[in-house]
Amino acid sequence: MSDAVIKTAHRTTSPDSAEDRSNKRSDWRLSRLVSPVFLICLLASWEGFVRGMGIPAIVLPPPSGVAAALLGEISSISFARNFSVTLAEIIAGFGVGSVLGIVLGILIGQSSFLERTLYPYVVAFQTVPKVAIAPIVVIWFGYGLSSKIIITAMIAFFPVIANTIVGLRSAPQDQVEMLQAYTASPWQIFRMVRFPQALPFIFVGFDVAAVLAVIGAIVGEFVGAKAGLGFLILQKNLTFDMAGVFAILIVLSLIGVGLHGLVELVRRRVLFWSSRAEDKPLNVP
Amino acid sequence: MTSAAATLAPCTGPAVKRPAMPWVSISRLEKRYRTHGQAEIHALQDINLSIERGSLVTIVGPSGCGKSTLLRILAGILPRSSGEVLMDDRSVVGPSRDLGLVFQSPVLLPWRTILANVSVPAEIQRLDRNKAERRARALLAMVGLSGFEDRYPSELSGGMAQRVGICRALVHEPSLLLMDEPFGALDAMTRETMNLELLRIWREQQITVLLVTHSIPEAVFLADRVVVMTPRPGRVAEVLHIDLPRPRTLAMFNTPEFGRHVSAIRRHFQATGKLDE
Numbered sequence: 001m002s003d004a005v006i007k008t009a010h011r012t013t014s015p016d017s018a019e020d021r022s023n024k025r026s027d028w029r030l031s032r033l034v035s036p037v038f039l040i041c042l043l044a045s046w047e048g049f050v051r052g053m054g055i056p057a058i059v060l061p062p063p064s065g066v067a068a069a070l071l072g073e074i075s076s077i078s079f080a081r082n083f084s085v086t087l088a089e090i091i092a093g094f095g096v097g098s099v100l101g102i103v104l105g106i107l108i109g110q111s112s113f114l115e116r117t118l119y120p121y122v123v124a125f126q127t128v129p130k131v132a133i134a135p136i137v138v139i140w141f142g143y144g145l146s147s148k149i150i151i152t153a154m155i156a157f158f159p160v161i162a163n164t165i166v167g168l169r170s171a172p173q174d175q176v177e178m179l180q181a182y183t184a185s186p187w188q189i190f191r192m193v194r195f196p197q198a199l200p201f202i203f204v205g206f207d208v209a210a211v212l213a214v215i216g217a218i219v220g221e222f223v224g225a226k227a228g229l230g231f232l233i234l235q236k237n238l239t240f241d242m243a244g245v246f247a248i249l250i251v252l253s254l255i256g257v258g259l260h261g262l263v264e265l266v267r268r269r270v271l272f273w274s275s276r277a278e279d280k281p282l283n284v285p
Numbered sequence: 286m287t288s289a290a291a292t293l294a295p296c297t298g299p300a301v302k303r304p305a306m307p308w309v310s311i312s313r314l315e316k317r318y319r320t321h322g323q324a325e326i327h328a329l330q331d332i333n334l335s336i337e338r339g340s341l342v343t344i345v346g347p348s349g350c351g352k353s354t355l356l357r358i359l360a361g362i363l364p365r366s367s368g369e370v371l372m373d374d375r376s377v378v379g380p381s382r383d384l385g386l387v388f389q390s391p392v393l394l395p396w397r398t399i400l401a402n403v404s405v406p407a408e409i410q411r412l413d414r415n416k417a418e419r420r421a422r423a424l425l426a427m428v429g430l431s432g433f434e435d436r437y438p439s440e441l442s443g444g445m446a447q448r449v450g451i452c453r454a455l456v457h458e459p460s461l462l463l464m465d466e467p468f469g470a471l472d473a474m475t476r477e478t479m480n481l482e483l484l485r486i487w488r489e490q491q492i493t494v495l496l497v498t499h500s501i502p503e504a505v506f507l508a509d510r511v512v513v514m515t516p517r518p519g520r521v522a523e524v525l526h527i528d529l530p531r532p533r534t535l536a537m538f539n540t541p542e543f544g545r546h547v548s549a550i551r552r553h554f555q556a557t558g559k560l561d562e
Contacts, residue, residue: 174392181360181386182406182457183379192405196396273395273437 061243069243070250079232086217086229087255089145093152094213094259098206101157105164109198110190119165126158131219138224148225152216156209160202167201168194200274203267210259214252308338308493309359309461314368316354328354330518332368338460341487341494344512345504345550351519352497356465359495360386372461382410385454385492387464391446393438399425399449400434406457417456424452427489428482444475448482455490462487464496468503477535480506484533505546506533513553522553 043063049055050062057065073079104122108114134151141147171194179189221230229248236244314332317325328351336342344352357363358370361380370377385406393402400421407417425431428448438446447467454462467483468476480503487494498504504511511525527546529537537543 172392174388174390175394177357177362178386178388178392179405179409180362181380181384182409183382184409188409192409193394196394273439 058240058242061246065243066246066250069241070247073244073247073251082228082232083251085145085227086221086252089148089152089217089220089228090213090255090259092145092149093216094156094210096149097153097156097213098160098209100153101160101205101209102164102202105161105202106168106190106195108161109165109168109194110186115165122158122161130155130216134219134223138220143224143226148217148220148228151220151223152213155216155219156213159208159212160205163201163205163208164198167198170201171197200271203263203271206263206267207260210263211256213259214256218252308373309334309336309495310369310371311335311359312369312371314355314358314370315366316351316358316363317366327518329358330520332519332521334512334521334524336493336495338493339491340509341484341496341507342510342512343504343508344495344497344514345499345501346514346519347516347554348499350514350516352514353465355519356463356495356497359461360384360463381461382457383459383461385457385459385462387447387450387454387462387467389466389469391438391443391450393446393449393453395438398435398437399430399441402438402449403452403456405453410457412457420458421452421456424455425449427486428452444471444479447471447479451483451486455486455492460492462492462494464494466497466499469498469500476503481533481535483507484531488532501547501550502538502543505529505543505550506538511546511550513550515553523550525549 047062047064050060061069104118108119108122130151133154137150137154138147141150168190175193175197176189179193184192217228218230218233221228222234225231229252233245233248236242236248311332311334314329315327316329317327319325332355344355346352354363358365359372359377361377361384372381372383393399394405397405400418403421403425404417407414407421422431422434425434428451430445430448430452433441433445438449441449447470451467454464464483468479471479483494483496484507494507496504496507505527508527511527512521513523513525514520515522525546529540529542529546
């Protein structure tokens with residue numbers, strides 16, 4: 001917060017000099033240039049290393065091989081089906097976990113009784129590795145979508161609930177007092193100040209949860225599945241199709257990047273009044 | 286001394302039209318509280334004070350004399366330790382719908398437009414929406430902020446934001462306006478403008494105003510009566526009747542009468558060795 005105050009104060013009292021701004025712009029241009037160059041160098045040395053050392057493709061495929069596999073994969077019919085299964089698991093799991101996280105976070109954040117009685121168990125549950133629970137969930141809920149959604153939701157849940165609770169506590173005392181002086185009820189204070197103030201935190205929770213949701217879905221599929229990108233990875237591993245595995249990893253990371261971008265897009269829409277620097281988020285992995 | 290002052294109706298201003306009965310009456314008010322595991326702090330001691338309907342009373346005193354505490358007790362957001370606080374013959378036990386509050390910082394909600402910020406008390410008290418919006422627009426126009434209704438607080442200067450805070454305190458048509466160093470964070474020029482603006486609002490809205498400040502000239506310039514408080518434990522040292530004619534103008538700052546009042550108050554702080562300016 002103080003950071004933000006200093007930054008905005010700086011912006012309003014002494015607008016950046018022209019020199020300053022052009023420095024920043026060239027800095028930005030440089031980073032836009034260096035970033036792809038870095039990637040190209042990495043891929044080129046990878047390609048050169050694999051070819052020069054004569055490493056077999058079943059150990060480490062060259063980037064060109066991965067690219068070819070990716071193209072082949074995307075155009076196949078089975079890919080579309082597996083892709084949509086995993087995407088559905090990720091989105092449904094993220095949705096269920098987020099909604100549960102917000103609802104429970106609000107309940108716990110509003111009641112110190114629940115915070116004392118319920119929250120310790122939530123935290124204790126978080127310390128249990130979800131990967132270890134996954135086999136049980138698959139036995140209970142089967143090889144289909146539901147078990148993957150539950151595993152994904154369990155992983156996505158915690159960053160959202162933790163950030164919701166911290167966010168609800170972050171409401172400035174003077175805003176709460178102002179509303180109280182105008183005879184606001186606790187519900188009105190929640191609706192008009194506490195919840196809006198918690199939103200920047202909740203969105204940080206969403207962001208972390210979105211990335212974790214990808215992990216959750218793949219873990220679930222590894223344990224037992226009949227379809228999905230994780231299932232596809234296992235299959236390709238069995239047939240030593242390394243280039244295919246790498247191709248799917250690229251698809252998975254693109255899904256993660258896409259979800260992150262989506263959360264960021266919604267965040268900017270909803271939190272137009274909050275600058276990024278103002279957030280004091282709790283980054284729970 | 287305070288009870289004697291209580292019987293005096295302000296001789297100018299809108300209050301003339303009304304009976305000079307105490308509107309707010311504070312007697313033997315005490316406030317003590319404990320800091321974390323430390324000794325008890327005696328914040329307010331034996332406060333006796335009456336405020337007539339329609340008058341403008343200022344409280345002046347050094348920092349830590351409990352003036353903000355007193356205001357918060359009146360606003361019903363801080364409990365008192367003992368004593369009696371009556372508003373319109375009823376004991377204050379909690380926040381009142383008939384009250385407007387202005388803090389030193391405007392405390393606007395950044396996600397609400399200016400109009401929506403001004404409407405907050407009306408929304409809380411579930412007043413008629415259309416009527417409240419009309420009143421909010423009229424108040425914003427009164428303080429020269431027409432055209433800013435759909436802007437956000439981050440787009441306003443400090444003086445503009447504080448004006449919005451004052452509009453918000455008036456939107457539900459309260460009879461009492463409590464102001465806690467409302468212009469303390471503003472620069473001197475804006476502060477003078479806001480002082481004049483407050484006097485105009487007070488005249489037009491015909492409300493009772495209790496304003497806390499630590500600027501002695503500001504206290505004198507605005508008030509019918511100035512309540513001088515001593516440092517901890519906060520007590521009422523004196524209540525001065527300010528008989529400068531109304532409407533007040535900035536030129537009055539230079540009159541000998543004005544200077545006499547200011548030095549009379551200043552003497553209090555010099556005597557106690559606590560000059561807060």
